[in-house]
Amino acid sequence: MxxxxxxxxxxxxxxxxxxxxxxxxxxxxxxxxxxxxxxxxxxxxxxxxxxxxxxxxxxxxxxxxxxxxxxxxxxxxxxxxxxxxxxxxxxxxxxxxxxxxxxxxxxxxxxxxxxxxSDDAFNIISTQIKYVETEKRTLNLHDPFLTK
The missing domain is CATH 1.10.1660.10 (Multidrug-efflux Transporter Regulator; Chain: A; Domain 2)
Structure with missing residues (x-):
């Protein structure tokens, strides 16, 4: 059944x-x-x-x-x-x-x-942040990493 x-x-x-x-x-x-x-x-x-x-x-x-x-x-x-x-x-x-x-x-x-x-994570990320800051400053744009 x-x-x-x-x-x-x-x-x-x-x-x-x-x-x-x-x-x-x-x-x-x-x-x-x-x-x-x-x-x-x-x-x-x-x-x-x-x-x-x-x-x-x-x-x-x-x-x-x-x-x-x-x-x-x-x-x-x-x-x-x-x-x-x-x-x-x-x-x-x-x-x-x-x-x-x-x-x-x-x-x-x-x-x-x-x-x-990565053992070098701090330096890698710091370098990326510096790149973004430089790029934004060069283009006269707001730096997204600035804290108030």
Whole structure:
């Protein structure tokens, strides 16, 4: 006999607040979820795959509306495979762009951390401050390091 899962079971499995699952349902992301005779949501094991995908798309920045579009395409069956593929390819490119930006930002953070961890950190930072002060003075601009 197949097992049914409560919203609490699903929340624990995916480490989500129950309110998030209810919100997803309200936004139309869970059309595959059934309700029991008492009106409570009940989940089957196959629902977990959809929820995993929803979490993946949400975690990678896809807007709720686009996730809903994707789920609606899934509910229409095999006739929407090309549309789903296109939607996911577009999202993949967005994720890759975000990943590139994060990698560039991480390099900058690591550069700063290396500088601050250096035995010569005081001299390096002092030299940078002197450069900025000289540049601002030469350009007749406010010195941001002046304290009042």
């Amino acid at each position: 197949e097992k049914l899962y409560s919203i609490k079971d699903v929340a624990e499995h995916f480490d989500l607040p129950i309110s998030t699952i209810r919100y997803y349902d309200k936004k139309g992301l869970l059309p595959f979820v059934s309700k029991n005779q008492a009106g409570y949501r009940v989940f089957s094991k196959s629902d977990f795959g959809f929820i995993q995908t929803i979490c993946c798309l949400k975690n990678t920045g896809m807007p709720i509306e686009k996730i809903r579009d994707y789920i609606q395409l899934c509910m229409q069956g095999t006739s929407t495979i090309k549309q789903r593929k296109y939607l996911l390819q577009e999202h993949k490119q967005n994720v890759l762009d975000q990943q590139r930006i994060l990698n560039e930002s991480l390099k900058e953070i690591n550069t700063k951390l290396d500088r601050y961890s």
